[in-house]
Amino acid sequence: MTARKSLLKVILLGDGGVGKSSIMNRYVTNKFDAHLFHTIGVEFLNKTLEVDGNQVTLQIWDTAGQERFRSLRTPFYRGSDCCLLTFSVDDNQSFLNLSNWKKEFIYYADVKEPENFPFVVLGNKVDVTERQVSSEEARLWCQENGDYPYFETSAKDATNVAVAFEEAVHRALAADDKADHLIPTDTVKLHRKPRSATACCS
Amino acid sequence: MAELLKVIFEHDGIFLHPSPDEGSLDEDLLVSGFIRILEKDSEILVEYRPLEDSVDPSNILCAGQDSSSVVEWAQCPGEKSQSRQLLETQQSYETEWDMVNAVSFRKKNYTNGEGSLNHSHERSRWAFSVNISDLRSITVKDEGWAFLILQLKDSSSSLPALHFHQGGSREFLDSLRRFALLTECPEDETCLLVSTPNKALSQSFENLLDDNSFGLVHKFKRDPYVTTLGSFSKVTNYIYDALRGTEEQQQRPPEEVADLLGEVIPGLEINQQEEPGFEVITRIDLGVRPPVRRAEPLYADEWSKLQDPEGRIEDEVTLRQRIFKGGLCHAVRKEAWKFLLGYYPWTSTLEERKSLQKAKTDEYFRMKLQWKSISEEQERRNSRLRDYRSLIEKDVNRTDRTNRFYEGLNNPGLTLLHDILMTYCMYDFDLGYVQGMSDLLSPILYVMENEVDAFWCFVSFMDQMHQNFEEQMQGMKTQLIQLSTLLRLLDLAFWNYLESQESGYLYFCFRWLLIRFKRELSFQDVLRLWEVMWTGLPCQNFHLLVCCAILDSEKQKIMEENYGFNEILKHINELSMKLDIKEILQKAEGIYLQIRSCKDLPHSISTILGFDTERRVSNQTDPGSAPRPVPQQDVCSNGHCRENRPQNSCRGVFTS
Numbered sequence: 001m002t003a004r005k006s007l008l009k010v011i012l013l014g015d016g017g018v019g020k021s022s023i024m025n026r027y028v029t030n031k032f033d034a035h036l037f038h039t040i041g042v043e044f045l046n047k048t049l050e051v052d053g054n055q056v057t058l059q060i061w062d063t064a065g066q067e068r069f070r071s072l073r074t075p076f077y078r079g080s081d082c083c084l085l086t087f088s089v090d091d092n093q094s095f096l097n098l099s100n101w102k103k104e105f106i107y108y109a110d111v112k113e114p115e116n117f118p119f120v121v122l123g124n125k126v127d128v129t130e131r132q133v134s135s136e137e138a139r140l141w142c143q144e145n146g147d148y149p150y151f152e153t154s155a156k157d158a159t160n161v162a163v164a165f166e167e168a169v170h171r172a173l174a175a176d177d178k179a180d181h182l183i184p185t186d187t188v189k190l191h192r193k194p195r196s197a198t199a200c201c202s
Numbered sequence: 203m204a205e206l207l208k209v210i211f212e213h214d215g216i217f218l219h220p221s222p223d224e225g226s227l228d229e230d231l232l233v234s235g236f237i238r239i240l241e242k243d244s245e246i247l248v249e250y251r252p253l254e255d256s257v258d259p260s261n262i263l264c265a266g267q268d269s270s271s272v273v274e275w276a277q278c279p280g281e282k283s284q285s286r287q288l289l290e291t292q293q294s295y296e297t298e299w300d301m302v303n304a305v306s307f308r309k310k311n312y313t314n315g316e317g318s319l320n321h322s323h324e325r326s327r328w329a330f331s332v333n334i335s336d337l338r339s340i341t342v343k344d345e346g347w348a349f350l351i352l353q354l355k356d357s358s359s360s361l362p363a364l365h366f367h368q369g370g371s372r373e374f375l376d377s378l379r380r381f382a383l384l385t386e387c388p389e390d391e392t393c394l395l396v397s398t399p400n401k402a403l404s405q406s407f408e409n410l411l412d413d414n415s416f417g418l419v420h421k422f423k424r425d426p427y428v429t430t431l432g433s434f435s436k437v438t439n440y441i442y443d444a445l446r447g448t449e450e451q452q453q454r455p456p457e458e459v460a461d462l463l464g465e466v467i468p469g470l471e472i473n474q475q476e477e478p479g480f481e482v483i484t485r486i487d488l489g490v491r492p493p494v495r496r497a498e499p500l501y502a503d504e505w506s507k508l509q510d511p512e513g514r515i516e517d518e519v520t521l522r523q524r525i526f527k528g529g530l531c532h533a534v535r536k537e538a539w540k541f542l543l544g545y546y547p548w549t550s551t552l553e554e555r556k557s558l559q560k561a562k563t564d565e566y567f568r569m570k571l572q573w574k575s576i577s578e579e580q581e582r583r584n585s586r587l588r589d590y591r592s593l594i595e596k597d598v599n600r601t602d603r604t605n606r607f608y609e610g611l612n613n614p615g616l617t618l619l620h621d622i623l624m625t626y627c628m629y630d631f632d633l634g635y636v637q638g639m640s641d642l643l644s645p646i647l648y649v650m651e652n653e654v655d656a657f658w659c660f661v662s663f664m665d666q667m668h669q670n671f672e673e674q675m676q677g678m679k680t681q682l683i684q685l686s687t688l689l690r691l692l693d694l695a696f697w698n699y700l701e702s703q704e705s706g707y708l709y710f711c712f713r714w715l716l717i718r719f720k721r722e723l724s725f726q727d728v729l730r731l732w733e734v735m736w737t738g739l740p741c742q743n744f745h746l747l748v749c750c751a752i753l754d755s756e757k758q759k760i761m762e763e764n765y766g767f768n769e770i771l772k773h774i775n776e777l778s779m780k781l782d783i784k785e786i787l788q789k790a791e792g793i794y795l796q797i798r799s800c801k802d803l804p805h806s807i808s809t810i811l812g813f814d815t816e817r818r819v820s821n822q823t824d825p826g827s828a829p830r831p832v833p834q835q836d837v838c839s840n841g842h843c844r845e846n847r848p849q850n851s852c853r854g855v856f857t858s
Contacts, residue, residue: 016637017596035603038596040638040721041712043775044768059768066593066637072675072712075462093592108462 007057008172009079010165013101014086015094016065019124022155023086024062027165032156039064042076051169058169074108081172083109084164086122089152092132095123098141116178118171119148122164127154211239211377215368216250218328233328237364239377240331246381246398248352249331250364330361334382337396342371350374372698460704460767488692488800491792496784497528505534513552515541526739529730535649542736543662545655559654566654569628570621587627590635594623601640605725607648618647622657629661636671639664641720645728670716681715682708684810685746691807692750692793696757704767710774711749718745722752727783734787740794742812747797751789752781 012020021039026032028045044061061080063073083105087094098121106114123138135152142150149171151164214236235252332354341351343363348371352361366374375384375394387393504524510516530538540546545562546555573587581588598620602608607615622643627634643660650656669677685708690697700706713721718735720728735745756777760770797807808814 016593017600035600037641037721038600038637040641040716041775042771044772064637068636068671068673068675072463072678072709075459078458078462 006054007059008081008169009059009061010082010084010168010172011061011063011077011080011105012084012086013063013105014065014122015088015091015097015101018065018086018088018091018094019155020065020086021062023084023122023124023153023161023164024060026155026158026161028060030158032158034156041069042073047165049166049169051173056169056173058165060165070104074104077105077109080105080109081176082118082120082168084120084122084168085148086124087133087138088125088128089123089131089133089138090125090128095133095138095141099145102145115146116175118168118175119146120164120168120171121148121150123150123152124155126152126159127156208241209238210241210246210380211237211374213237213366213370213374214253215366215370217365217367218250218252218362219365220328220362235328237370237374239334239374239381246334247331248334248337248378249329250361251329328362332361334378334396335398337382339387339396340375340378340384340394341390342375342392342394348372369698370695373694376694460707463707463709488796490796491789492795494788494791494795496788497524499529499531500524500534500538501531502533505530505538513555514550515548518548522737522739526734526737530733532649532729535729535733536651539646539649539659539733539736540655542733543659544665545658545662562658563654566625566657570625572628573624586631586634590627591624593637594620594627594635594640597635597637597640598623602644602648602725605644605648608644615647618653618656619643622647622653622660625657626660626664630664633668633671638671638717641717642667645720645725645732648725649729667718678712678715681746682711684743685711685715685749687806688746688750688810689753691804692797693754693757696753696761699757699761700770703765703770705770710771711753713775714749714752715745719748722778722781723783724779727781730783731787740791740798742815743810744790744794746810747790747793748786750793751786752777754789754793755785 012024014020016038021036021043022032024045025036028047039062042061042063044059047058047060049056049058061076063069063076083102085098085101085105087098089095102119105111106117109117111117121138121142123133123135138152139150142148149167151160151167153160153164155161214234216235216237218233218235220233233252235250238249238251240247240249332352336355337352338355339353341353343349343351347365347367348369349363349365350371351363354361364371378384378396382396382398384394384396387395500521508515508517508521515521525538525542541548546558550558576584576587581591598616601619607613608619619640623635623640626639626643642663643656646659646663647653647656650659667677669675669680671677686697686706689700689708697706700708719731723731731748735748741747756773759765760773763769765773794811797803797811803813805814
C-alpha cells in the first residue's frame with residue numbers, strides 16, 4: 001500500500017492580541033506583518049510537511065479571541081488533533097486565561113480523554129523587552145496542568161515557531177497511535193486510518 | 203397552430219435502469235434522458251425523454267398505455283426540436299462519460315452501426331408523459347444517488363424509476379411543489395403523496411395554504427424531502443468519496459462542525475418551517491437579469507447646488523437616488539455622510555446644524571471626560587472597562603495601519619480611533635467594545651477628520667449594526683437566515699449544493715455581514731459601498747443582495763471544484779481584496795430589479811427586502827416628509843430593530 005497523505009487539524013487558541021494569526025502566518029508563509037488585522041470569524045491555512053518520509057497536511061485554524069464570539073468559534077473545535085494554547089509574555093492576563101481556554105477547548109471539542117489530549121503551550125512575543133510572565137511561571141503552569149511542552153516564541157523574529165508546530169505534529173500523531181492501541185515508541189510513525197472508514201462500514 | 207407548451211423545469215442526466223425482465227434487450231442498458239415539467243393547456247405534465255431519440259411522436263410507447271393518465275407527447279414547434287437535437291448530439295456522449303467517471307457504470311459498446319440504430323429505437327420505448335393530477339405518489343430512494351418512483355393513481359403498473367445520477371431530484375421536486383402538494387406518507391417517510399388541490403394554477407399557493415383544508419401543510423413539521431434524503435446524505439458522501447478516491451480524512455469533523463453551527467444558528471430551520479410558502483414556492487422564474495449601469499460620482503459643484511440659500515437639502519429623494527447610482531466624490535463625503543447617517547437632518551438649515559454640532563460637541567466631551575477621569579485605582583476595580591480598554595488598545599494598533607491616516611507610530615489618527623472607541627464604551631457601556639467596531643469606525647473617522655463628527659456618525663452607523671455585536675449576536679443570526687432565504691430563491695441549485703456541503707447556513711459570510719464588507723474591499727471601495735448602502739436604496743437589506751451578487755460570481759468555481767465545507771470557507775475568506783466594487787454593485791442592483799419585477803414573490807422575500815413596509819409607507823399621505831422607498835431611520839438595515847434602542851438625541855434637537 002502506498003503512503004497515504006494524512007491531515008492533521010491544529011487549532012490556535014488564546015486571548016485577543018496574543019499573536020495567534022501572526023504565529024500561523026510566520027509558520028505557513030514565513031512572513032510577519034506587525035499591522036496585521038485582528039481576525040474576524042474563523043480562518044485556516046494549510047501547510048504540507050514531511051514526517052518520517054510521509055506527507056502530512058497541517059490544517060491550522062485561527063479564531064477571533066474575544067469572548068463575544070465564543071458561540072461562533074467553538075463549533076470549529078471539533079476534530080482537532082492538537083491545540084496550541086497561546087498567551088503573550090507581555091500580557092499577564094492572557095497567561096491567567098490559559099486555563100479558561102483549555103477548559104473551553106475540552107468542553108467544545110468533545111475530547112474523549114482530556115488528560116491524554118495533546119496540548120502545546122506557546123508564550124509569544126519574547127522579542128518584547130517588558131515581560132509580565134516569566135519562563136519559570138509558564139513552565140510551572142505547563143507542568144502542573146498536564147506536562148505540556150512549552151515554547152517561548154516570537155512570530156516577529158521567527159523564534160521557535162516551526163519547532164513548536166513540529167512538536168504539535170508529533171504529539172498529535174503519537175496521541176493518535178496510542179488511540180489506535182499501538183505500542184508507543186520514540187519514533188513517530190504514520191499509520192493513521194481514515195476517519196471516515198469506521199463510520200462508513202458501520 | 204402550435205400548441206402552447208411551456209417548459210417549467212428541465213434536467214438531464216436522468217437514467218432508467220431497465221432490468222431484463224422489463225423487456226430490455228441488454229442487461230447493461232442504461233437509458234439516459236431528461237426530465238421535464240411542462241405546462242400545456244393549463245395542465246402540468248411530467249415527461250421523460252431518452253436522449254438519442256428521434257423526435258417522432260409515433261415512436262413513443264407510453265408506459266401505462268392503457269391508463270388515462272398518460273397523455274400524448276406534444277410536439278414542440280420545429281425551431282425548438284431542432285435546437286434540442288443539437289443539444290442531444292452535444293450531450294449524449296458527455297452525459298454517459300460523466301457517468302462512467304463518477305459512478306463507474308459500464309459504458310455500452312456499440313459494435314456495429316445497425317446496433318446503434320436498433321438501440322436508438324429501443325430507447326424511444328422508455329419515453330413517457332404523465333399529468334401530475336394522475337400521480338398518486340413519488341417515492342424517494344437513495345442508492346448513493348437519488349432515484350424517484352412515480353406511482354400513478356389509476357394504474358397498478360408504475361413507471362420506471364428515474365435515477366438522478368447527476369443530481370437535480372430536489373430541484374425537480376421543488377418545481378413540482380409549485381403545482382402539487384407533496385406530503386409525507388404516514389406509513390412510509392420515503393413516500394410523498396401527490397395531491398393537486400386546484401387546477402387554477404394561477405391561484406397563489408400562499409392563498410391556498412391559508413385555506414384550512416390545507417392546514418396540514420402548516421403542521422408539516424419537516425420538509426419531507428429534506429428529511430428523506432438527509433438521512434442518506436452521509437452515506438452518499440462516503441460513496442462519492444470512495445469513488446473519487448479521495449484521501450481526505452476530514453470528512454466527519456466538518457459535518458460535526460456544521461451540525462454545531464446549525465445549533466448556534468437555530469433560526470434557519472425554524473424559519474423554513476414557519477414559512478408557509480417554503481414547501482410550495484421555493485423557486486420562481488425571475489426572468490433575465492437586466493443590465494445595470496453605474497453613474498459618475500456626485501461632484502462638489504452638484505452638491506452645493508442641491509442646497510437652498512439657508513442650507514436645506516432641497517430634494518432628498520433625488521439626492522439619495524443620485525448617490526445610490528454613482529456614490530460621492532471624496533470632497534463631498536465629509537458633508538454628505540452626516541446626512542446619510544442621520545447625524546444631520548436633511549431639512550436642517552446651516553444655522554441649525556451649527557447649533558446641533560455645538561450641542562453634540564458638549565455631549566461628546568462630557569462622555570469622554572468620564573473615562574479620561576477614571577483613576578488607575580478605580581479601573582483596577584472595573585474589570586469590564588479594563589478589558590474594553592485593553593482590547594481597544596490592541597485593535598487600534600491593527601486597524602488599517604497601511605492607510606496614511608493610521609500608519610506609523612504616534613499617528614494622531616490612532617489616538618482619535620482609540621478615544622472615540624473608549625467614548626463609545628461610555629455612550630453604550632452594556633455593549634462596550636466588540637472586535638469589528640474599530641473596522642466600522644476607521645473609514646468614518648478617515649472621512650470626517652474630526653473627533654466629534656466621527657463619533658456621532660459612528661453612533662448612527664452602530665445603531666444599524668448594534669445587533670451584530672450583542673451578546674447573542676442576534677443580528678448575525680437573523681442576517682444569515684435572511685441571506686439563506688434569499689439565496690434559496692435566487693439560486694436553488696447553488697443553495698442545494700451548499701446545503702449538501704453542510705454550508706447552507708452560510709457561515710462563511712460571517713465577516714462580510716459583521717463589518718459590512720470592510721475587510722473584503724479596498725479602503726476606497728469600502729467608502730463607496732457604504733455610502734451606497736446608507737442611501738437605504740433600492741430596498742431594505744440591500745447588503746444581502748450584495749452578498750448574493752458576490753456568491754453568484756463564485757458559485758461556478760465552488761461547484762466545479764466540488765469544494766467542501768472547509769474549502770468553501772477558505773475560498774470565501776480569500777476573496778478579500780480581490781473583489782470589484784463596480785461589478786458587485788451592478789450585479790446586486792440587477793438582482794434587485796429581477797426580484798422587483800417578479801409577480802408572485804414569496805412573502806418572506808418581500809419582508810426581508812422591505813417591500814411590504816414600503817407599500818404601507820407609500821400609501822400613507824404624510825405631508826411632513828417627502829415619500830421615500832425605505833425609511834432608513836425607522837427600519838434598521840438588518841431588518842431587525844433592536845429593542846430599547848438608545849434615543850439618537852440628534853433627532854430630538856429639532857423636535858423639541
